[in-house]
Amino acid sequence: MRRIRKGHALTAVLLVAVVAGFAIPAASVKASRTGLPTKIGKGEGALNVIEWPAYTDPSFAKKFQQQTGCIIHRKDAGSSNEMFALMHANGGGGGGQYDLVSASGDASLRLIYAHDVQAVNVHLIPSWKNFLPAFKSPPHNTVNGIHYGISLQWGPNTLIYNTKKVKPAPKGWSSIYSPKYKGKLTVPNNPIQIADAALYLMTTKPSLGIKDPYELTRAQLTAAAQLLIRQKPLLKRYWNYATDEDTSFKNGDVWMGAGWPYQTLQLQSNKVPVKEIVPLPTTGWADTWMLAARAPHPNCAYMWMKYVTTPKVEAKQAIVFGETPVNPKACPYMNQLSKGSCAGYHLNEPASYYNKIHFWKTPVPTCGWKKGNSCMDYNAWQQAWTQITG
Amino acid sequence: MAVDAGAFATGPSLRRARLRLSGLFWRRPWLKAAGLLGPPLGAFLIVYVGALAILFISSFWTVNSFTSAIEHTWTLANYRLIFAGGQPYLHIAALTLEIAAAVTVTDAILAFPLAFFMARLAGKRTRALLFVMVLLPLWSSYLVRVYAWQAILSHNGALNWALNGLGLPDQNVAYTNTAMWIVFSYLWLPFMVLPIYAALERIPDSYLEASADLGARGVRTFRAVILPLALPGVVAGSIFTFCLTLGDYITPLLVGGPSSQFIGNTVYRYIGEANVPFAAAFATIPLAIVGVYLLLARRLGAFEAL
Known part of the structure; x- marks a missing residue:
């Protein structure tokens, strides 16, 4: 038993040392604001x-x-x-x-x-x-x-659709919130997707007073999250990587979704019948x-x-x-x-x-359009997104 | 000559030191054990237990949401958030737990007859063949196996092709929790088959003969003799299937649907946000679940069957 206790004490000492080493560098990094270089020196190879x-x-x-x-x-x-x-x-x-x-x-x-x-x-x-x-x-x-x-x-965020399945062609972002293609839609798995919902609400629900889709008050963030929660049953999946979205379009699981011109190019080069539109205003x-x-x-x-x-x-x-x-x-x-x-x-x-x-810009507490730190920060967006997708 | 003299001078003293050391080890056997076990045990403690301990400690810290710097003030805020009403975390944990349980039960049901056949009925050659077939998937990459299932279950995939051939309508299995259940059950099946096989093989034939001599029929023998003796094997297998499912985050990403977030996915996302404290707090939950599970499994004798 004594041996075991000694082992415990040793572990504890080591742990403290490791934790201390782990904690110090996190606080000591500071951005250098002065001393910008005035010329580009010799390359380091x-x-x-x-x-x-x-x-x-x-x-x-x-x-x-x-x-x-x-x-x-x-x-x-x-x-x-x-x-x-x-x-x-x-x-x-x-x-x-x-x-x-x-x-x-x-x-x-x-x-x-x-x-x-x-x-x-x-x-x-x-x-x-x-x-x-x-x-x-x-x-x-x-x-x-x-x-x-x-x-x-x-690049703009675009609306990609399968030309064989989606007729007539979609006109705007309302298509990904409408039940017409229920179970055949996809959107990115990214908290910044909340901004897309906020932008959509900016025009469809002006009473919310959204001025900037990345600078949302608590009430505005809640409204955007609620729109996305209502959207969730319409989705086949959230895509994580650009190639995931390609696969879903290729396999016929998804007919329409938010994406980037990159996916459209990839899909078209693979002879998948897709087109994209850039409904304005949009996020990018x-x-x-x-x-x-x-x-x-x-x-x-x-x-x-x-x-x-x-x-x-x-x-x-x-x-x-x-x-x-x-x-x-x-x-x-x-x-x-x-x-x-x-x-x-x-x-x-x-x-x-x-x-x-x-x-895209990271949401921070300081709003550009409103006095004080009354906007929701990225942490709050992150939590809202977990709530939507959880 | 001077060099030789030096060598002679150090030789006996070195030998003497060695003798003294072995004498010390003989007088104090615990010192020998410590010398042998110390380095690997120390490495194990620091690397394995130490990492877990650091993770656990950091779960009581928070992150400054503006600078992403870790703030070293002790707080239960992360745990409070997990258990707070209206938060998704318990729901995510429950889903993970449900799928892990479903996968374990499915694998036990699928694996038992197979293991029984391999252990007690099959000939030598058939048994070897079955072993290869059970182990074959383990020799290919995890990702390849998951992507293969994505291809099978997708809308234009093999499943719907076969169904249409039989005149049946399409099934939209891809990107659902059902898809996750199927893929996990497939992935971890070998880990269930092997311990059950080991447990069944160890049952002596004389037990079954004795049961028959006492007048028990097949069903009775199975229920009263085979099943209790095989149970530790099933529980041992379930440790693998349950824990592997509980900790996974790739399969939900690739074949899961819009409501298929696992604990692992949430932890991964929070690590990506540099919110290690919350990730650590949430990661403690599966750790606790596995801890309880292992205690139960030990009660059921699973560790003797491993």
């Missing part, structure tokens, strides 16, 4: 990125590696949550391992407030001044005038290359941000993934790669068009 699968596709990354000597090491993430968790692990700030993350708008503010990413000097990125005005300092990656990354590509996503707070290869990271926003590379990535560049100078190159694609991906729209797309 490597670049570690957390990316949406193939966001550093060899078709355009190979040339970068040859030019700069920065060899890219990729970590693919399947969801915004995974990206955030990877960046926040090992003491945060990319864990001293990762340099860049291609964060979407539902993760970018979270990364900023968690001090996992650092400010970048946009003037070191020549293409930045040519960006569409909506993507120079968007609220999802710029806080108090400080830029925490370089916008990359964007915009991706940002963000620099990790503890990036070990910052020069290579800057070189990548510089390279990937040049018109030719922007055009190439846009065509490969079915998304839209933030740099309108990519337009002629897009048309070279695929005729009419510049207009097809809405790169030539007037500024008013972008006002109708509400780009």
Whole structure:
């Protein structure tokens, strides 16, 4: 018995040591707000990125590696949550391992407030001044005038439907809340989907007073959640990964659903009879290359941000993934790669068009349209989503 | 020569030290046991129990929803939220528990006749063949097996193709809780067959003969002799099927429907939100359930059958 007790004491001591070591780094990471670099130094020979699968596709990354000597090491993430968790692990700030993350708008503010990413000097990125005005300092990656990354590509959330089964073609987002195609619908398994419901309520139920689908009061969040709870019996499933949605359309389990142009392209290339519409107003996503707070290869990271926003590379990535560049100078190159694609991906729209797309941003307690911290934060959205899907 | 002299000088003293050490071990046998068991046991405690303990401790912390930093103030807030009225967490836990129980019962019913045939009726060759067939799925990837079921159950899949061939209407099984139940039952069946087989094989023939000599017919022998002796095997198998289902989160993701959230899915989501404390608190629930289950299983003699 004595031996056992000694073992217990030893374990306890070790535990305390481990817990203490675990607790300290979490608090000590701070974003550096001053001392932005004024020029890009010599490359470090490597670049570690957390990316949406193939966001550093060899078709355009190979040339970068040859030019700069920065060899890219990729970590693919399947969801915004995974990206955030990877960046926040090992003491945060990319864990001293990762340099860049291609964060979407539902993760970018979270990364900023968690001090996992650092400010970048946009003037070191020549293409930045040519960006569409909506993507120079968007609220999802710029806080108090400080830029925490370089916008990359964007796209609207689209309504995809099977042309053989859904007749007549859907006109707007009301189709995914109507029982006409009960059991044949799908929407993403993502708390940010609440914003889609809020946007729908903004026009259909103006009495709620929703001003911004990402800045909801408790009553507005509850109303959006109730709409989604009523929607749930109409759904075949919530899709988790883009390929899940493709599979469901391919197998005939799903006829209509919310998705991205990427899925439509994939399905059409697999000869599945689908089309998409972009009902306005809609939600959309915009991706940002963000620099990790503890990036070990910052020069290579800057070189990548510089390279990937040049018109030719922007055009190439846009065509490969079915998304839209933030740099309108990519337009002629897009048309070279695929005729009419510049207009097809809405790169030539007037500024008013972008006002109708509400780009993802992490919900935070401070409302832009209302005084005080009266909006529901992402934690509350998260809980509401668990409630809806649970 | 100087080198040799040095070697001679250290040689005997080293030997003496070794002798003294073995003497010490002989006088104090517990020291020998500690030396042998210490390293693996220490590693086990730190890695396994330590990880669980840290998880448990962190379940009493909270996360700052703005900075995602962990706040080290002791609170029961996470547990209160789980048990609060109107929250989905108990519902999620209940669903997980229900499916795990259903899968366990299904597997027991499916596995018993198969194991009985393998252990007591089949010839040597048939038995070997059946063993291979039971184990074959375990040699392929888990994901491949789940995706195969997705292909079978989907709208344009093999199931509906076969039903239509028989002139029957389509069944929409894909993306439902029924689909989860079927897939889980398939996945964990081998883990039920093997312990039951082991338990049945151990029953001596003389018991059955004695039962027959005392005038019991087949059914009576089965009920009074075979079933009680096989029960520990069933319970041992159920530990696998129950615990494996309880902790899974991939099958609900791939074949589950809109209301198929498991405990594991919720934990995974909260970890993704960097809310480790809440994830830890929720993960304690299956741990507690398994703990109770194992205590019950021990009562029923499952550990002797493993």
